[in-house]
Amino acid sequence: MAKVLMKGNEAIGAAAIAAGCKYFFGYPITPQSELPEYMSRELPKVGGVFLQAESEVAAINMVYGAAGAGARVMTSSSSPGMSLKQEGISYIAGAELPCLLVNIMRGGPGLGSIQPSQTDYFQATRGGGNGDYRMVVFAPSDVQELVDLIIEGFDIADQYRNPVMVVGDGMIGQMMEPVEFKTPIKRELPEKDWATVGTGGNRKPNIINSLYIAPEDLEAHNIKLQAKYQKIKENEARVESYKIEDADVVIAAYGTTARIAKTAIAKLEKEGYKVGLIRPITLWPYPYDEFKKINPNCKGVLTVEMNNGQMVDDVKIAVEGKFPVSFYGRTGGMVPTPDAIIEHVKKISGGER
Structure with a gap:
């Protein structure tokens, strides 16, 4: 068709x-x-x-x-x-x-x-x-x-x-x-x-x-x-994931915010950063098991949303304390930008390459 x-x-x-x-x-x-x-x-x-x-x-x-x-x-x-x-x-x-x-x-x-x-x-x-x-x-x-x-x-x-x-x-x-x-x-x-x-x-x-x-x-x-x-x-449970097995930083995002995160990841990869993505397609049931596949040496998981941090709770449950979980979001109808996501990822990974 x-x-x-x-x-x-x-x-x-x-x-x-x-x-x-x-x-x-x-x-x-x-x-x-x-x-x-x-x-x-x-x-x-x-x-x-x-x-x-x-x-x-x-x-x-x-x-x-x-x-x-x-x-x-x-x-x-x-x-x-x-x-x-x-x-x-x-x-x-x-x-x-x-x-x-x-x-x-x-x-x-x-x-x-x-x-x-x-x-x-x-x-x-x-x-x-x-x-x-x-x-x-x-x-x-x-x-x-x-x-x-x-x-x-x-x-x-x-x-x-x-x-x-x-x-x-x-x-x-x-x-x-x-x-x-x-x-x-x-x-x-x-x-x-x-x-x-x-x-x-x-x-x-x-x-x-x-x-x-x-x-x-x-x-x-x-x-x-x-x-x-x-x-x-x-x-x-449904999920899309990208290069989480060897990522230094993993982004968790859903909906159209995940599309913005993908743009940020593409730019970061060109600079030599290893960044993965977990995109829950079902918010319930939440795909907790996917987080078990993250690189054990990962430096942190960044949750990105258009709110004040609501999926963060599920991400923390999923990582079981193995990695630090941080958050970046915009509210009130403001939309996260790729550049702002990039800035947060670089902070987690330890700065410029």
Whole structure:
């Protein structure tokens, strides 16, 4: 199939429709508004339904209803809008409903700005709602990967009966790049015999719920959920790494920030520095094992993000105290530069060559 030049937000919508998504419920917020605009135009053409809800809270509960009926459904928002959805996301995870969530992040806290950011790492990976729940969280670094992960994300959600979130900063939503719509790896997906689609008088009705009054019942449900999350950890962690086995310094970065880090690494290599990269593609499950492959004589790991240092905690867990971990980041919609990353790498490695 020929490649098509698309803006990131519109590519998300095209990928979702290609994956069989028939329902979108959302509310406009910059910098992801092109996505609901695209879905409002294109979903009806394939027999789907777009509905602009009266609020983000309403939208996520509409997702709950459609997912409970077994439909492929998604919603999207940007940082403060995603904050409003957190209660519903917790309900969806508790009820074990598959759906796709997209967060095109902007600067915070509060209303913040409309500029690109990565300030929702904690919210996405630690759970912004109540309870011990988890979501698969993808962090693509270009529009092609964004498309691929959207398409596969629907299958992963169905396989595990669990919400899947795709996070990107405002840049990936707004940039235009050529994309190809590929057929995802075939997964054996279970029948949705749990869905509320009517009984025809042939069985007991299905009940979709996340409420367990008896503590024994709720504990049993939580144990079941944790077993599922363990399977996701074993099967779905994704990572890209570059020359970490002999690196003097390793950079850890995700999303479009990792692209900036690659530019810095290319410049550093020309000056004789040995610099590696670990790019988590899944922020959860986090690819901790990849850090075990780092050169044992590495002088340090530099975490680079568009926030005040949220992935740093996971990097420190991953390195197990073997290497010093430092951080460089920009906030408020400011973007790290290759030159600033280079400066930090040189400090860690001991100065000029």
